[in-house]
Amino acid sequence: MGVEVLEQSADRVVARMPVAGNRQSFGLLHGGASAAFAEAIGSWAAVIHAGPGRTAVGVDLSVTHHSSAREGHVTGVATALHRGRTLATYEVVLTADDGRRLSTARITNLIVTKKEPAS
Secondary structure: OOOOOEEEEEEEEEEEEEOOOOEOOOOEEEEEHHHHHHHHHHHHHHHHHHHHEEEEEEEEEEEEEEOOOOOEEEEEEEEEEEEEOOOOEEEEEEEEEOOOEEEEEEEEEEEEOOOOOOO
């Protein structure tokens, strides 16, 4: 997907993704790529929030697509709405290079204790 993280903290993750390589057959940014991008950066913020010995797993994702792009990059900003002990929810806004809002997403992650891999 070509995602590049530009800023990261438990409160906010900013990243960008090229449209090229993430288009559907009509040449537009694929809605599934937008959803995957939003989930990736919202989950990354939740993992940071979870801290050492814990991680985050997505339990809910909702995405509304407002517009699309054919070229350039998409910037995603995940902002914490709730950072609790067991749940973390983020709003993720995706914008085009010209500032147009492309999608708005909300992701909720369950915070869990990391398990050692089975041997």
